[in-house]
Structure formats: structure tokens, C-alpha cells
Amino acid sequence: MQTHNIEVDILVIGGGTAGPMAAIKTRQKNPALKVLLLEKANVKRSGAISMGMDGLNNAVIPGHATPEQYVREITVANDGIVNQKTLFAYAENSYAMIEELDSWGVKFEKDENGDYAVKKVHHMGTYVLPMPEGHDIKKVLYRKLKQARVDITNRLVATRVLTAPDGRAAGALAFDCRTGVYTVIRAKAVILCTGAAGRLGLPASGYLFGTYENPTNAGDGYSMAYHAGAELSGIECFQINPLIKDYNGPACAYVTGPMGGYTANARGERFIESDYWSGQMMQEFHQELAGGKGPVFLKINHLAEETIMNIENILHGNERPSRGRFHEGRGTDYRTDMVEMNISEIGLCSGHSASGVWVNERAETTVPGLYAAGDLACVPHNYMLGAFVYGRLAGESAADYCAGIELAAVDAAQVEAERQRIFAPLARGQGLSPAQVEFKLRRLVNDYLQPPKVARRMEIGLRRFEDIRADLQKMAVSNPHELMRAAEVGFILDCAEMAARASLFRTESRWGLYHYRQDYPDRNDANWQVHVQVKKDHSGNMQVFKRALEPYLVELEETEKKVYQQLRIQPRETISCRR
Amino acid sequence: MMSLLDELDPDAAEPILIAALQDPAREVRLEAARALEAQDSPDAVAGLLKALEDVEYSVREAAAQSLSAVKNPAVGALLLEQADNTDAGVRAGIFRALRELRLPAATLPAVKALPDEEARVRREAVAVLGWLKAHSALPQMVVLATSDPDAEVRRAAVGAIGFSAETLVSKAVESALADSDWQVREVAAAVIGKLGLQELAPALIAALNDSHWQVRLKAAHSLGRLREGGAVAALCDLLFDPVSNLRKEAALALGEISDPASIDPLFEAISDSDPDVRKAANLAYCRIKALHDLC
Amino acid sequence: MAFSQIDFPVKVNPEACIADKGCTVCIDVCPLDVLAIDPATGKAGMKYDECWYCLPCEKDCPTQAITVDIPYLLR
Numbered sequence: 047m048q049t050h051n052i053e054v055d056i057l058v059i060g061g062g063t064a065g066p067m068a069a070i071k072t073r074q075k076n077p078a079l080k081v082l083l084l085e086k087a088n089v090k091r092s093g094a095i096s097m098g099m100d101g102l103n104n105a106v107i108p109g110h111a112t113p114e115q116y117v118r119e120i121t122v123a124n125d126g127i128v129n130q131k132t133l134f135a136y137a138e139n140s141y142a143m144i145e146e147l148d149s150w151g152v153k154f155e156k157d158e159n160g161d162y163a164v165k166k167v168h169h170m171g172t173y174v175l176p177m178p179e180g181h182d183i184k185k186v187l188y189r190k191l192k193q194a195r196v197d198i199t200n201r202l203v204a205t206r207v208l209t210a211p212d213g214r215a216a217g218a219l220a221f222d223c224r225t226g227v228y229t230v231i232r233a234k235a236v237i238l239c240t241g242a243a244g245r246l247g248l249p250a251s252g253y254l255f256g257t258y259e260n261p262t263n264a265g266d267g268y269s270m271a272y273h274a275g276a277e278l279s280g281i282e283c284f285q286i287n288p289l290i291k292d293y294n295g296p297a298c299a300y301v302t303g304p305m306g307g308y309t310a311n312a313r314g315e316r317f318i319e320s321d322y323w324s325g326q327m328m329q330e331f332h333q334e335l336a337g338g339k340g341p342v343f344l345k346i347n348h349l350a351e352e353t354i355m356n357i358e359n360i361l362h363g364n365e366r367p368s369r370g371r372f373h374e375g376r377g378t379d380y381r382t383d384m385v386e387m388n389i390s391e392i393g394l395c396s397g398h399s400a401s402g403v404w405v406n407e408r409a410e411t412t413v414p415g416l417y418a419a420g421d422l423a424c425v426p427h428n429y430m431l432g433a434f435v436y437g438r439l440a441g442e443s444a445a446d447y448c449a450g451i452e453l454a455a456v457d458a459a460q461v462e463a464e465r466q467r468i469f470a471p472l473a474r475g476q477g478l479s480p481a482q483v484e485f486k487l488r489r490l491v492n493d494y495l496q497p498p499k500v501a502r503r504m505e506i507g508l509r510r511f512e513d514i515r516a517d518l519q520k521m522a523v524s525n526p527h528e529l530m531r532a533a534e535v536g537f538i539l540d541c542a543e544m545a546a547r548a549s550l551f552r553t554e555s556r557w558g559l560y561h562y563r564q565d566y567p568d569r570n571d572a573n574w575q576v577h578v579q580v581k582k583d584h585s586g587n588m589q590v591f592k593r594a595l596e597p598y599l600v601e602l603e604e605t606e607k608k609v610y611q612q613l614r615i616q617p618r619e620t621i622s623c624r625r
Numbered sequence: 626m627m628s629l630l631d632e633l634d635p636d637a638a639e640p641i642l643i644a645a646l647q648d649p650a651r652e653v654r655l656e657a658a659r660a661l662e663a664q665d666s667p668d669a670v671a672g673l674l675k676a677l678e679d680v681e682y683s684v685r686e687a688a689a690q691s692l693s694a695v696k697n698p699a700v701g702a703l704l705l706e707q708a709d710n711t712d713a714g715v716r717a718g719i720f721r722a723l724r725e726l727r728l729p730a731a732t733l734p735a736v737k738a739l740p741d742e743e744a745r746v747r748r749e750a751v752a753v754l755g756w757l758k759a760h761s762a763l764p765q766m767v768v769l770a771t772s773d774p775d776a777e778v779r780r781a782a783v784g785a786i787g788f789s790a791e792t793l794v795s796k797a798v799e800s801a802l803a804d805s806d807w808q809v810r811e812v813a814a815a816v817i818g819k820l821g822l823q824e825l826a827p828a829l830i831a832a833l834n835d836s837h838w839q840v841r842l843k844a845a846h847s848l849g850r851l852r853e854g855g856a857v858a859a860l861c862d863l864l865f866d867p868v869s870n871l872r873k874e875a876a877l878a879l880g881e882i883s884d885p886a887s888i889d890p891l892f893e894a895i896s897d898s899d900p901d902v903r904k905a906a907n908l909a910y911c912r913i914k915a916l917h918d919l920c
Numbered sequence: 921m922a923f924s925q926i927d928f929p930v931k932v933n934p935e936a937c938i939a940d941k942g943c944t945v946c947i948d949v950c951p952l953d954v955l956a957i958d959p960a961t962g963k964a965g966m967k968y969d970e971c972w973y974c975l976p977c978e979k980d981c982p983t984q985a986i987t988v989d990i991p992y993l994l995r
Contacts (some may be wrong), residue, residue: 093951151696
């Protein structure tokens, strides 16, 4: 089979949110660079914001919040396990990014005097900035990519980062999911922007593609970074989201919140104590469901007609336009009915929680020449704006890095070994279908990894994952599309194994439901105020180890800590500073 | 077709799109108007300006929207030439597009458009002045805020004058707080807090009894921003309102005001059935105790 | 699959679809690449049952030929 060879200065893998920004910024930094944006789907409509986004929930805008305040709040929200330098890099660049996006034509809500209409949701700072016309955001990015003369290639599935003998990133190996052509891309620097691992758990419906995250995001980058030797961090801090039941979209309490909507139990009462979309909140959600006060609902039926119409415009127009049709099919009217909610399947996503490829404040991974940004990169609670900011940082860092180096020589053995590995199912003729293997794998993920977690279950899970690994060698496909699904099963399996091993390693509970260990139900700061890292060691084994926290740049003030602590779940009688 | 054009170089696609603005098929004109969003070449702008006169409302809207995304002041000058177009849709579109450009030169044409016969034009024109924070236009804007026959125009105008705390504005906002439309009253209540119009505190306290809880909520919020001691008793009553969003806002406002007189009711609210109210009450309670050294 | 009838969520109206005239908009924008031209008819249709119900195919179709069926639940 023929091989297609490409040489560029910088390769950006993933054309969703962070990727286009990274590509644009490399070209703005140095117009002489040859930059390729590689996308598995089509850049026009790919990634987590394919249909737009209805608002920012972490906008750090002068006058409403300070970077210090933001860093403190995320430190608390992520139970202390943060590299504050990375949070600072985000917070300090957040406003400039909003201004830049605004100048590109992305529309943010402004008041009648043209000032940003930031809404107060959290207690300490104010971070929510609605985007009533946010459905156009991909179009704006696409226009900018064209203006920046970034080369784009769609429908190319990257499967491994190519590495040089000295260990640095040297490009990537990929295949076309329509033609099946094997593609070797040489690059001086590689930026991974492949999004979350959204196809890890199986949705309650049992439907493989009914996931919360865009199912194109199978954890490709997590797996690629791992095999390239990069450290991953916080993998045990899963992503679990509140969803509309029988529908894969979020209920978006944070969108309706500023307008008066909230998450309620069966009696229509608010019960969420936590201020963040966090593991704490999911824990409360889980307890309410388990404790006989469920189901849990999104309640907006007490709002005025004008407000409900506004909510409908935002929720049904932007992020998930299918939502309106779903409610219609079910006969749900926001005016009279509460909307039943449920808990999503598990996933890995730093944008919402903290699980990702380890990066520093310049978006560098631990592998030279390899950068990461967006949902994939470990900068906790980063969301869409964080993807843009880190896309920019990655693009600018990579552009600087490229100036001093040459393309690495291609390791022919690596190229050939990957060709054998990736195309094997096409040559096999008879065997298991990727969908079958994926279903088995993700069913096992639910059975053994879905929190609450316990050691014995996860150990059994790991053994079953080994069985699945044997199944990978039996998959057979008949075309390049199915070959893509087969490659994805490999990504999902790597993510599942990392999730199990990292979760087993951290013998305490933290982040609410995200890492609730029934066998270690308490938080243990003495031993576990550390990052848990996963890495492939030199003999090819999965290594899990502790990485000490960097000293905090912003200490939490005692009084503030106290107030936050009091906002944690606890019996009502004790919530008071009167002792 | 539009998707195929996306693949082209933007410079190559532009003339095709401009030509498509004259296509007999409505869909093609509409798509072309959308696709030309933010294109700021003279040809594209001229084409879009012409499209503001399209027979189809949706095409006119799309053209105005696309022009509004142009962040080029030179384009603003072209838009201004059309500010007294005979078609009201065009006039409204022009002002809508001008808003985000914040061109000082747009002040006079916008003022001239304030008495326009069409409400949508008045609404967009006053918004342009609001974004410009056009001090010189305040007298005319105030007229719209207080006596325009259209509620949506009044609402937009009250918001638009929310950049200056002078008496003229204060008087208009006070009158808007008694408007017949609740959405106008809601904006007025918010503007009082934003501008810190201390003299309107009594009117805000009265608004805590508004028939619409949305107005009561904004009034409570603004009283907090004003740190209005005179509102403590009324806000304490609000701590036990049936609407939980309102109880929460009252607790937050009491925290801002930090009067020891609210300590006991706040302590009671710490046992509210609603967690958000409990959190707000607790924050306010702790803050007052700390400030007055009562711990 | 030969024994079971599958009801695909992406419905294409063959009268309106202009894939046979060279249009590939829906096929291009699908994130999961599940749409393709049916060689028998020249029209677009679902080739793989892997829909995420995200709707760009429907929104971006120049002739409004597509409807994504969302009944009372996704599956």
C-alpha cells in the first residue's frame, strides 16, 4: 500500500477548539513557518464546539474577578491538586483572549453600554459571560484559519506520535479514514489538541455513540501522548456530568442559573451545596438519586415567559440544537415541566475536571517538541476559553522552539511497525468487529471503573482489560472507516487502563464522586496532596507515581478557606461560623 | 455551494459571493449575505449595503448581521451615508451594524434617528448612543426612556443611559422604575445599582414590593450595591419570601450592607430549606460578624 | 444485520438532495463520517449507524433535504 509523506515545521493534531487557535498563533508568531492542521473529521464542524457554545463560565474580566481570585477558587474547586502556574497563565491571558475573539467576530453578551454582561454565579468572583449567538464560533475560527493561510487536512486519523532517537517529538503517523492511505508527517514540533476521552464509559442507553462528549474524541491524544513517553496527570479524577435523561446533552444549569433556574430534587427543592460543576456536586447529585429524593430535575418552570423564551433561544439554538426537538418529542414544556436529569458515563477531560496530559505554563509536555492544549491538557476546569488560551500558548511556544532545530531523521522501524499494527485488521479477513470489542470494553469500564470505586473491582477490571487487549489482535475490518473504529478501540483501552491504575494508586477519596473510593472514603492530605502521574517506562510498562505539588503562588487565606469549607456538604446544623 | 466556496481562498470566493447577493433564489442570497460576514473590502460592503434593501426580510437581517461583524471604521463611514435611507429595515440594520463599531461620527445620525417613526429604528439608534456612552445625546435619550410609546424602546433606552449618574438620568430612571412594563422596571432597578444612584434608594425600597419578583430581585441586588442601610428592615422581610432566588439575593444584599441589625434574621436564614439561600446567608452572617468583631 | 431492519436517524429527502449534482456538504460536516453517497441512487444517506445527533448535516444542507429524527429518547 502506498505511503504519503508530508514535511512541515509544526503539526497541530485536532481542529476543534484549541487546535485552530494554536495553528493561527504559530503563523502569526512566525509567518515563515509551514503549519499543518490535521483533523480526524472536518475542521468546519469538529470537536466539542461543533455547533457552538452558549457561554463562558471562567471568564476572568477586570472589574469582575482577578487572576489571583480565580487561581484561589480553582485551587479549592480541584481540592488543592493544581499547578498554580498553569492556572495563572490561563487567568492572566483570559481577558486578552476574550478581546481577541470579540475582535474576530465571536459574540459575547454585552450590556446596553457595550460592556461585557458578566453574571455572578460563584460566590467569590464573577466568571459567567453568556454567548447568545455562540453558534457561529466554528465559522469564525475557520475564517481566521483561512486568513492565516494554515494548511488543513481533514479525515486523517493520527495514531502515534513519531519520536526521534533522543526522545523528542518528530511528527506523527496517520491514515486517511476514507482512502486508507498511510501518512507519515515529519514535523519539528507537534501540538496535541485531540480533546477529551469521551468514549470511555458506556452511556446508560448502551448506545456507543450516545456520549456526552463528541464521540469522535475517543481519547486519541491521551493514548498518543502516553506512547510517546509523556506524563499524564490526574487521570483518576474522572469526568462525570449531569445530563438530561435519555439525551446526551447537559442540562446547563449554569446557563439558566443567572436567569433563575436551578437543579432540584423530586420535590422541586434545590439541594446542591457545591458552587462548582465539580465532583462534589456530582457526589451530591448521586446521593440525592440514591437517597430516595430523586429523580433530579432542571427546574425553570417558575420563571417568566420572557425569560423562558430567552433560555430556549440560547439552549436550543447553540450548543445542542437537538435539545428542543428532544423535549418536543417527549412533550416536555419548560413552562410547566421540570426536566428529568441523570448522570453521564465516565470520561477523561481536563476541561471539566483535571485528567489530562501534563503541561506546564507554556503548554509543554514532558516530551521535548510535544505540546498539548484543550480538554486533553491537564489544566483543571479549563473549559473552552482555557482551550483557546492554551492553544495560543502552545502555538507560540512551538513557534519559538522550532526556530532552533532541524527536522529529526525518520525512524524507519517505527514507521513500519506502526503500519503493521494499524493495518492488521484490514488484512485479517475474519474476526471480531470493532463495535463488538468496543461494546465489551466499555461495558467493563462501567462495571469496574464507574465510581464509587473499590480496589478489588478495579483489579478485576484490569484483568478483563488484558482479555480485551488480546481481542484487539483478533479484530477484522473491511474498509478504512472501520479501521478508524478499530484504532479507536486501542485508544479507549489505553485510557481505561490508565484510569484503573491511577485510581488504584491514589488510596484516598478526593474530588467528590470523581474519585470516591469506598475502601478509602476519607481525604488524606498528609499522603495525597500530590499529583498522580502515569507514564510509559523504558521497558514499555505503565508506571504510576507521585509528583510533588509546585509551591502555591497564591496561598489560600485562612478566612477564605473557612468559608469554602463551610460550603462543602455537611449536615445543615453545622453550616455556620458560630462554633 | 457555500461549503465548496469555503474551500477556496477567501479572496477568490468573495466576488462569487457578492454576485450571489443578486441571485434570483432567496436561499442563495441569504447564504451569500451570511457568508460575507465580516468581509470588509469595499466591494463586499457595497454589496451588503445594497442587500439591506432586499425584498426578503431574512436577507436584510443577514446583511445587517454580516455588516455588524465588520470591525473596520472605514466601513462605518459607508454605513453612515445610508443612515437616512427610505427603508426602515435598512435604517435599523445600519444602526445595528454601527453599534459595535462605536464610531463617534455615528452620534449625530443616531440622535437624528431617535424620533424615527419606526420603533425598531429608534431601538437600534438609542443602542448606538448607549455603546458610545454619548453624553451629549443624553437629553434626547432620556425622552425615549421615559415616554416612548414602545416598551422595548423604553427598555433599551433606560439601559443605554446607564453610563452617567447625573440628575437628568436619575430622574429618568426613577420614572422608569414606575413604568407600566415590568421589563422596563427591571432594567431601571438594575441601572440604579450600577450607577450608584443613592438618591433613588427610597424608590428601590418601594420596588421591593413590585408585582414581579424579577423587579424585586434586581431592586434587592441594587440596594446591596448601594450599601443602603435604610433597606435593612425590608430586605430582612424578603429573607422569608416564597421565591428562593429572592431570599438568596436578599441575603447577599444584607451581606453587602453589613448592618449588625440583620444578624438574627440572617442566622435564621442559615436554616433555610434552600442550599443557595443557606450559603448566601452564611456568607453574609460571617462577614457581618467579622466586620463588627462579633466573633 | 441482514435479519433486522434498522431505522436510521438521519433521513434524507431524495427529491431535495442534490448530492448527485456534486454536493457533499452533509458528508463533509459529519464528525463521525457516517454519511455517504449511495451508489445506487446518487443521493446522500447514512452508511454507518453511528450518529451523535449533533445536527450540522441538517443545519448546513443547502436544500433542507435532511431531518434528524429525535423521538422521545435518543436510543
